[in-house]
Amino acid sequence: MMLNAHRWPPIPLAAVIQCVFLQWTDGFLQPGLLSEAHTYQPILNPNESIPTQGSYAVKTNGNSCVMVVMGVEYIITENKINWYFSLDPSKVKVNGYCGKYVANISLTIPGDAASLQFTFKKKFDKFYVSQLNAHLSPQPLCKGCINKTYSGQITSEMLFMTPVCESFKCRSGRLLSVSPEMKIKMAPLQMQAFNFSDREYDAVCLKKSKKIIAMVMGAVVMTLVFIIVLSFLFIRDRHRQGYERM
Numbered sequence: 001m002m003l004n005a006h007r008w009p010p011i012p013l014a015a016v017i018q019c020v021f022l023q024w025t026d027g028f029l030q031p032g033l034l035s036e037a038h039t040y041q042p043i044l045n046p047n048e049s050i051p052t053q054g055s056y057a058v059k060t061n062g063n064s065c066v067m068v069v070m071g072v073e074y075i076i077t078e079n080k081i082n083w084y085f086s087l088d089p090s091k092v093k094v095n096g097y098c099g100k101y102v103a104n105i106s107l108t109i110p111g112d113a114a115s116l117q118f119t120f121k122k123k124f125d126k127f128y129v130s131q132l133n134a135h136l137s138p139q140p141l142c143k144g145c146i147n148k149t150y151s152g153q154i155t156s157e158m159l160f161m162t163p164v165c166e167s168f169k170c171r172s173g174r175l176l177s178v179s180p181e182m183k184i185k186m187a188p189l190q191m192q193a194f195n196f197s198d199r200e201y202d203a204v205c206l207k208k209s210k211k212i213i214a215m216v217m218g219a220v221v222m223t224l225v226f227i228i229v230l231s232f233l234f235i236r237d238r239h240r241q242g243y244e245r246m
Contacts, residue, residue: 040091040110042138044076044083053188054089058096058105065098066105067167068191072116074136075175075183076150085138087114103193113137116184120193122164127193129159134178152179160191167192 051071058066072087087107096105106117119131135151154176162168173187 040113042085042113042136044085044138044141046083048084049086051086052089054092056092056094056105056107058094058098060098066096066103066120066193068105070186070189073185074114075185077181078141085136122194125164126161127164128161131155132159132176132178134182134184136182150182152182154178164194
């Protein structure tokens with residue numbers, strides 16, 4: 001004997017996802033049963049914060065060819081109001097490549113909801129950033145607002161030019177405008193490119209600091225010697241004038 005099964009009307013999958021699976025976690029919109037590639041949607045914050053510093057590297061043959069240490073904050077301007085999103089290093093995936101004269105490092109978060117890419121070039125004994133690309137696809141700013149992706153780039157510039165044997169370092173950070181609607185704040189910022197070991201990365205910074213200190217100390221000593229010599233000549237001249245009067 002067969003029982004008549006009750007037939008339910010078909011329910012669109014999109015409706016199920018919208019009603020059941022969306023949940024808020026750690027500043028991201030996370031659909032619970034979707035794959036990781038679609039789980040993150042950054043939320044813009046009206047208040048600026050200090051971004052968490054992360055260390056990112058691209059290696060070849062056991063050595064780093066690109067290393068960047070920085071905190072990253074995206075600044076979005078809508079209707080003359082600034083909104084902020086800080087990159088979480090624990091969610092960042094690093095990709096890149098190393099060449100003899102060109103190297104690249106790309107930072108992305110799951111779902112490609114945000115990215116930051118640097119292209120480095122080497123010219124003679126110096127390296128610099130020749131291109132910077134960035135994009136951010138945040139949650140809409142208001143209920144009912146459309147999804148919007150912000151993107152921009154800087155090209156044909158020699159950003160952060162530094163000798164190949166040294167690392168560029170700026171503790172106060174840099175603020176770069178990549179489009180009328182988006183700026184990228186990197187603070188603090190330290191980077192180096194083209195074949196060096198991780199140990200050399202730290203040693204070079206230390207060596208550079210010691211070199212600067214030695215130069216400052218040398219300048220101070222030379223100034224003191226100069227003052228002493230002038231004082232001696234002045235005193236001797238006064239004594240000589242006194243003897244002539246007598």
